[in-house]
Amino acid sequence: MSKKNDSFVASGGSSKKDKKKLKTSHTTNQPLLQNTQQQQQQQQQSHKTTSLTGGSLPLAYTFPIEHIVSFCPEALLFTNLLEFEKRLDSAITKRQVDLQEQQRIRQPKLFKTLRLSIYNTYSNQSAFYHLDNKSLVSVQDKPSWTLRIEGKLNDDGSFSQQSIYKGTPYAQQQQQQQQQQQQQQQQQFQKKRKFTSFFKKVFIQIGHRDSCEWDKSQALLETDGFEVKRNGHQEIDIKILMYLDHSPQRYKVLGNLAGLINVHTDTKPRIINAFWSYIKTNKLLDLDSKKINCDDNLKSIFGLDVLQFNQIPQILREHLGSPDPLEFNYTIKLSGDRQDYEQAYDVNVELDDNPISMNNSAAKHQILSLDEEINQCVQKINVHKRKREFMSKLADQPLQFLHDQTQQLVKDYQVLKSNSSSGFEEERHSSFYYQPLMSEVVDKYLSKQSISSPQTHVLPPSTPQTPSQSS
Known part of the structure; x- marks a missing residue:
């Protein structure tokens, strides 16, 4: 082969x-x-x-x-x-x-x-x-x-x-x-x-x-x-x-119901209409109680003696397929x-x-362009929000804020420069990923992924195949 x-x-x-x-x-x-x-x-x-x-x-x-x-x-x-x-x-x-x-x-x-x-x-x-x-x-x-x-x-x-x-x-x-x-x-x-x-x-x-x-x-x-x-x-x-x-969606009537209402594949409203015509033709509707008395054919299909009028769409849905x-x-x-x-x-x-x-093509194109402008504005607001928080903390407690920032930078530097012998011990604990820095890093990573151009991927075969042997 x-x-x-x-x-x-x-x-x-x-x-x-x-x-x-x-x-x-x-x-x-x-x-x-x-x-x-x-x-x-x-x-x-x-x-x-x-x-x-x-x-x-x-x-x-x-x-x-x-x-x-x-x-x-x-x-x-x-x-x-x-x-x-x-x-x-x-x-x-x-x-x-x-x-x-x-x-x-x-x-x-x-x-x-x-x-x-x-x-x-x-x-x-x-x-x-x-x-x-x-x-x-x-x-x-x-x-x-x-x-x-x-x-x-x-x-x-x-x-x-x-x-x-x-x-x-x-x-x-x-x-x-x-x-x-x-x-x-x-x-x-x-x-x-x-x-x-x-x-x-x-x-x-x-x-x-x-x-x-x-x-x-x-x-x-x-x-x-x-x-x-x-x-x-x-x-x-x-x-x-x-x-x-x-368009609209069509369905296939399954089992003996297809021969009973004489419909093989059609839209759901027409299937319900054909089923209702069968009920009226055989006089199965009780006018006093508004219930449907199933005959032998319906009993063999649905397994019920009496049907409520509002049960027709739900019961027919179980007998419809692609x-x-x-x-x-x-x-x-x-x-x-x-x-x-x-x-x-x-x-x-x-x-x-x-x-x-x-x-709809022109309207959809206009909506997409407006959505892109909104996304850019939201991104700018988010950037200014982080800048405002930075300046607000610096203005309230300058000494404490600079001290916290310095400790955070030292910790980040140690993580980046750590060698394999010391190991990333902190990364093994979940508390490491709840730091304020993580949310910003994740946002930047997702932003780069969303705007990066996709590359051509060569997919492997669905199942492994052995090469042919030369005769």
Whole structure:
């Protein structure tokens, strides 16, 4: 078996212990290092613009408000503003969700065809058989293959679930004008959609010992495809699981309940509506007590004789699961033209052409810039607070303060200059870490960590693999 512990560069999110992230790129022809640097800049920007939403400050800049109220009464106003911002964000988010749901109900569903392509490329495969393992010095010289998953919307495959409208010619003309306006908005929105925006998670099983995972919640950028590179000179089977990102969230009805209400996968409100239709059709609702008398089918599913009306969402939640992913099987080929073994699939995806969700980028950018200014101001206040405390202690008791400072400096100097023979005996006790100096040192360390630019990390393979033996 060939050695497959290649370099795998994580481009977004935090790495897991046993799984590695997929490397994503805007176009498959761009170099890996360039894409990594772009995402590092985004990650660095996200570190610098820590949001204050939710009434919390960055860890390195927090300090007790009561300590500065005496000389800065505006601090109480700032905390009140944070609480108000928290309530305002919650109200805006709730209202936005309501508007989006109402707009989805009024407008017909629009579906598009997503053309999915899976193929692989390879390099240095023929040269491997003329060299032994000792001659393969660098990764570039080793035989390798690259799996690529790409996708784009097919404009010719769009269709709508709206029924044919039959009315007066004037009404039909008005409807055609509305449809044209909607199509123009949809075309502008579709130009911004990337391939990864249609999925929330992608899992790739490589053989039996290696796997990769991409999670949308940990990705920094939306891209046009995925790319996985490995070292190897043998064909290997690949299993790809792609989880669609439904909006609103959809659920799979589990067990016999799916056949009972005739729903396999749908949104939670529609599942509850189908369950309520079953209750009304079979006349299971007791109008006097407002209770639901379970028939034999419901008794076998829920194990209850009577249901309360307000128990329906909670009971149905126990019989709902995640939708089934899209599953594809692919075999890495190391000879021939890639067009001969490229696989293509058409997937119907629902487009969220809601303009409410389209006009948020400018506002979010403005909020991030304001948050960055607030963080800088808070950091300056914290610095001036320490200076004020220093001067205040010096003014109150100059002799005692200078004596304490001198002892502290001598102690710090002894700790720094202590050799290995004497040992750091004080560091073995917890009281050493409760000194006033420690809080300042920790703040400085966290500040440097938050503003330092991230470096490119080469992740090890998920499981150790043995190198191949040359025949």
